[in-house]
Amino acid sequence: xxxxxxxxxxxxxxxxxxxxxxxxGTPAPSGQASGTGGGGKQQVExxxxxxxxxxxxxLKAMKEIFEKxxxxxxxxxxxxxxxxxxxAKALLQSKLQADTPPDTFQGHAGAELLGYIxxxxxxxxxxxxxxxxxxxxxxxxxxxxxSHEGKIYSxxxxxxxxxxxxxxxSVLKEAGVxxxxxxxxxxxxxxxxxKAKGKIPLSIGSxxxxxxxMESVLLGSLGTDAYNALFKPxxxxxxxxxxxxxxxxxxxxxxxxxxxxxxxxxxxxVAEGQAAFNIMGDWAYGYFHNPPEGGLxxxxxxxxxxxxxxxxxxxxxxxxxxxxxxxxxxxxxxxxAWLKVAASKxxxxxxxxxxxxxxxxxxxxxxLYTDYLGDALKDWSSNKLAGxxxxxxxxxxPWLASINESVGLFIGTKxxxxxxxxxxxxxxxxxx
Amino acid sequence: MARKGGSALRxxxxxxxxLLLVTPSIIAIGVFVYGMLGWNFSLAMTDKHDExxxxxxxxxxxxxxIWDEPRWHLSVNHAxxxxxxxxxxxxxxxxxxxxxxxxxxxxEGTFRAIYLFPMAISFVATGIVWRWxxxxxxxxxxxxxxxxxxxxxxxxWAWFRDQDWGMAAMAIPAIWQMSGxxxxxxxxxxxxxxxxxxxxxxxxxxxxxxxxRHVVLPLLRPVTLSxxxxxGHISLKTFDLVxxxxxxxxxxxxxxxxxWVAVFDFxxxxxxxxxxxxxxxxxxxxxxxxxxWSVRKERRS
Numbered sequence: 001x002x003x004x005x006x007x008x009x010x011x012x013x014x015x016x017x018x019x020x021x022x023x024x025g026t027p028a029p030s031g032q033a034s035g036t037g038g039g040g041k042q043q044v045e046x047x048x049x050x051x052x053x054x055x056x057x058x059l060k061a062m063k064e065i066f067e068k069x070x071x072x073x074x075x076x077x078x079x080x081x082x083x084x085x086x087x088a089k090a091l092l093q094s095k096l097q098a099d100t101p102p103d104t105f106q107g108h109a110g111a112e113l114l115g116y117i118x119x120x121x122x123x124x125x126x127x128x129x130x131x132x133x134x135x136x137x138x139x140x141x142x143x144x145x146x147s148h149e150g151k152i153y154s155x156x157x158x159x160x161x162x163x164x165x166x167x168x169x170s171v172l173k174e175a176g177v178x179x180x181x182x183x184x185x186x187x188x189x190x191x192x193x194x195k196a197k198g199k200i201p202l203s204i205g206s207x208x209x210x211x212x213x214m215e216s217v218l219l220g221s222l223g224t225d226a227y228n229a230l231f232k233p234x235x236x237x238x239x240x241x242x243x244x245x246x247x248x249x250x251x252x253x254x255x256x257x258x259x260x261x262x263x264x265x266x267x268x269x270v271a272e273g274q275a276a277f278n279i280m281g282d283w284a285y286g287y288f289h290n291p292p293e294g295g296l297x298x299x300x301x302x303x304x305x306x307x308x309x310x311x312x313x314x315x316x317x318x319x320x321x322x323x324x325x326x327x328x329x330x331x332x333x334x335x336x337a338w339l340k341v342a343a344s345k346x347x348x349x350x351x352x353x354x355x356x357x358x359x360x361x362x363x364x365x366x367x368l369y370t371d372y373l374g375d376a377l378k379d380w381s382s383n384k385l386a387g388x389x390x391x392x393x394x395x396x397x398p399w400l401a402s403i404n405e406s407v408g409l410f411i412g413t414k415x416x417x418x419x420x421x422x423x424x425x426x427x428x429x430x431x432x
Numbered sequence: 433m434a435r436k437g438g439s440a441l442r443x444x445x446x447x448x449x450x451l452l453l454v455t456p457s458i459i460a461i462g463v464f465v466y467g468m469l470g471w472n473f474s475l476a477m478t479d480k481h482d483e484x485x486x487x488x489x490x491x492x493x494x495x496x497x498i499w500d501e502p503r504w505h506l507s508v509n510h511a512x513x514x515x516x517x518x519x520x521x522x523x524x525x526x527x528x529x530x531x532x533x534x535x536x537x538x539x540e541g542t543f544r545a546i547y548l549f550p551m552a553i554s555f556v557a558t559g560i561v562w563r564w565x566x567x568x569x570x571x572x573x574x575x576x577x578x579x580x581x582x583x584x585x586x587x588x589w590a591w592f593r594d595q596d597w598g599m600a601a602m603a604i605p606a607i608w609q610m611s612g613x614x615x616x617x618x619x620x621x622x623x624x625x626x627x628x629x630x631x632x633x634x635x636x637x638x639x640x641x642x643x644x645r646h647v648v649l650p651l652l653r654p655v656t657l658s659x660x661x662x663x664g665h666i667s668l669k670t671f672d673l674v675x676x677x678x679x680x681x682x683x684x685x686x687x688x689x690x691x692w693v694a695v696f697d698f699x700x701x702x703x704x705x706x707x708x709x710x711x712x713x714x715x716x717x718x719x720x721x722x723x724x725w726s727v728r729k730e731r732r733s
Contacts, residue, residue, distance in 0.1 A: 086680075086696075089696065090696045093696060097483070115482075115483070115699055118482075118484055119483055119484050206678075206679060206681055207681040207682060207683070258568050258569060258570070258573075258593070259568070259593055260569075261563065261567070269573075274573065397698075398482070398697070398698045398699050398700065400697070401693060401697035402698070404697075405503055405693075408503075408681060408682025408683070408685075409502055409503060409506070409682055411682070411683065412506075412682065412683065418502075
């Protein structure tokens with residue numbers, strides 16, 4: 001009898017454990033934030049993936065402005081760590097599905113938000129753009145590229161540039177390359193010269209950095225207008241021009257070094273003189289330039305230098321972090337107050353020098369942006385604009401996932417025809 | 433009549449408390465494990481290929497269609513290679529460690545603890561350390577194991593970045609982590625074999641190797657089977673280790689990672705559910721025969 005009791009208890013305990021293991025994750029408390037904070041102050045839950053050095057400082061600077069301007073509101077930082085927001089986006093997905101959105105969340109401006117828009121998760125922000133005259137403050141092409149069916153769903157806080165060719169001046173000199181290559185042909189010739197010297201011609205990181213490289217090569221080979229047209233309804237990804245661009249890409253990839261863990265070690269190979277070139281977004285500048293711990297502490301123009309990626313001079317391939325207004329936000333007024341700070345000149349000038357990006361607004365205080373950022377600010381107001389693929393401007397999340405899959409398979413097979421077919425299928429399934 | 437009622441009550445007293453104790457767990461498991469499994473299978477049989485659409489029943493369409501995708505073949509092949517290397521590696525290494533222990537070396541307890549410790553670490557932590565150890569840089573760029581191999585003059589490897597054998601390298605941290613556990617299983621198995629049996633074999637003129645080959649190994653079959661099942665099901669649903677070592681890259685894609693990408697990047701719930709269903713089925717292939725076998729064995733004894 002007693003033995004049976006014991007068996008019963010053990011059994012129950014085991015089953016209980018198993019149940020916890022299997023189902024414990026489901027009813028987990030998702031967002032106990034939001035609502036009223038202490039002292040009668042209203043809390044505003046701001047969801048982002050800004051936890052790294054620089055970006056977290058920038059967010060803090062904006063928070064201070066926000067709380068100064070809105071004494072009755074407190075800022076609740078709901079940031080989830082992880083570069084490019086993979087983990088944050090997964091958590092956000094479950095919050096949105098449970099209809100418990102944060103008051104405002106970070107998202108790459110552009111087509112990356114399409115999924116949320118179609119699911120009816122986001123409010124149209126046209127009223128805010130009208131109230132703050134943002135259509136005049138931002139470049140017209142930016143407003144056009146983030147509009148969906150005439151409506152705008154997010155407020156861009158910063159602008160990064162994706163089509164930057166980083167290079168090591170002394171490695172180039174040693175290889176007999178006079179200046180940064182201006183066309184794809186010059187680029188391939190320069191890669192060949194570096195290869196002959198036994199250095200890594202082009203450093204690459206994990207698979208997403210290869211998609212990043214591909215978007216720059218597509219832009220450089222096709223030209224800005226043909227590139228932008230690829231993301232319009234009915235675009236022809238099967239054209240001969242795309243085939244040529246992908247062949248260029250395959251040729252360039254044949255000069256790539258061993259893939260590194262992520263973009264940082266790949267960029268470091270250039271700054272440390274092991275590799276000649278790296279195509280990466282301008283967040284690499286902060287990594288090269290900042291003192292150790294946060295960066296490599298290298299000297300710009302001597303240890304590393306930059307140019308628009310080959311064939312893309314005069315075009316700014318942009319990407320942007322933006323904030324949204326989810327439908328059903330608990331503290332909608334607080335969220336709108338946050339968006340106003342995020343859109344303001346004061347907010348953007350506080351955030352961007354720390355983050356290492358430039359403001360989306362055209363009226364930024366130029367004195368705050370020096371060295372690379374000075375160049376970027378100048379180009380931003382004069383260049384043509386193209387949207388980044390890898391960073392969520394030009395394509396929706398499922399489309400990007402398909403492109404990444406095709407590129408990942410290409411790295412293994414080196415089959416250009418299969419890559420193009422994959423891109424054609426991805427466009428057919430996802431373009432609108 | 434009264435006596436009959438009394439005996440029914442007495443019988444109820446025997447089983448009712450146990451049942452009451454277990455009921456909450458049974459309900460919880462019914463909802464959160466089997467209910468969710470059922471939900472997953474029914475989702476996998478719809479065309480809900482984005483979060484917004486309702487999804488109509490399409491039968492086994494998704495289960496068939498996924499075989500047209502080159503990436504699915506790749507990730508299945510990866511999972512098979514990983515499973516074979518990991519299960520064999522952990523079994524052989526675990527058996528070997530137990531074999532050494534069983535000889536009664538000095539400080540056995542310490543060694544046992546040392547070999548068991550890796551199991552206390554999560555696969556994520558293991559993965560992050562091994563990502564550095566298995567860095568693919570070579571010669572002057574070598575770090576981690578390649579640096580060591582460079583110094584002692586062994587060949588250097590691309591490790592998990594190798595196009596063909598990357599997943600075999602991915603199994604190394606898993607072997608490192610689980611072989612101590614397998615050792616513990618085998619050690620218990622070894623200890624369970626009566627010394628008289630070995631003695632008898634030796635008396636019959638069996639060599640020491642022969643004792644292991646013909647007496648110990650056959651008696652260890654149940655332990656080996658348990659270890660095989662445990663390792664096999666860990667291996668088929670491996671996710672955390674791969675994510676920690678390489679992230680969601682195609683070169684190390686496995687079904688569980690593909691599932692994550694399908695749900696959170698492709699935003700295709702039906703596809704994610706299809707992959708999840710395949711993972712459950714592949715694990716079931718391992719586990720169900722084992723369950724049947726152990727239930728039968730219990731009945732026999």
